Amino acid sequence: MVFSFLVSVGLSDNRWEAASATFYGDMGGGETMRACGYGNLFDQGYGLYTTALSTALFNNGATCGACYEIFCDKRSSQWCVHGRIHVTATNLCPPNYSKPDGNWCNPPLKHFDLSLPMFIKIGQYKAGIIPILYRRIPCVKSGGIKFEFKGNPYWIMVLVYNVGGVGDVTNLKIKGSKTGWIQMTRNWGQNWQIFNVNLLGQTLSFQVTTSDGKMVQSNNVAPANWQFGQTFQGKQF
Known part of the structure; x- marks a missing residue:
């Protein structure tokens, strides 16, 4: 019986890993700190299908935008609900080093802090915390990659979101109609920046x-009359 369960969920190919999950907020969400740099998660297409990651998974923000499939490990808990969820990493579950043995987000623990609507799809509310199995999956997004402009003429910061494929951006280059390709650097989360280049x-x-x-x-994502505060759409993976 156990063997058939393992094969049916794909654990035999080592893609699934063990972790734990809790929830934040209420049925409306309630997330306040967004360490990935995202703004209104509903306007940006993420909604409640989101998760904060523990330090071990967050990777200093490099994992922002990654997508996961998660279900409760019923072999280890009586509080499981039969179901699976697909979520995007949009935040950090901050560690609490004053409680080295009492904080699920302290390294090296792998932990997901889910929106409440996502948590109750896989676990009972009264459990508070449940053991889970998770794996990375392709991100399925509507429309193209979004580029939101911030900053000033000599410091340009671009938030990249709604990214399909594996979801997490590791490199970004920008090109003006009068320049070559310019390397951008990660500011925080999925905010990327350049200095002293007036575009x-x-x-x-x-x-x-x-x-x-x-x-x-x-190519030619933003027209020549682009302004800070605007968002433009490119191609998609």
Whole structure:
């Protein structure tokens, strides 16, 4: 019986890993700290299908945008609900080093802090914390990659979101209509920046590379009259 269960969920190929899960907020969400840099999760297409990651999984923000399939490990808990969820990493579950033995998000523990609507799809509310099995899955997003502009003429920061494929961006380059490709650096989460390059009045293109090495080039994403505070859409993985 146990053997058939393991094979049926794909554990035999070692893609599934063990972790634990809790929840935050209420049925409306309630997330306040977004260490990935995302803004309104509903406006940006993530909604409640989100999770905060423990330090061991968050990887200093490099994992932001990754997608996971999760279900409760009924072999280890009586509080499981039969079901699976697909969520996107949008936040950090912060460690609490004052409680080295009492915080699930302290390294090296692997932990997911889910929105309450997601948690109750796989575990009973009264459990509070449940053992889970998880794996990375492709992100399925509607529309193209989004680029949100912030900053000023001499410091440009771009939030990259709604990324398909593996979801987590590891490299970003920008190109003006009067420049070559310029390397951007990660500021925090999925916010990327360049300094001392004035790209106002130029049409902008992007190269987005994800953790699997795939790259998507979106030409002429932003028109020459782009402004800070605007968001533009490119191609998708």
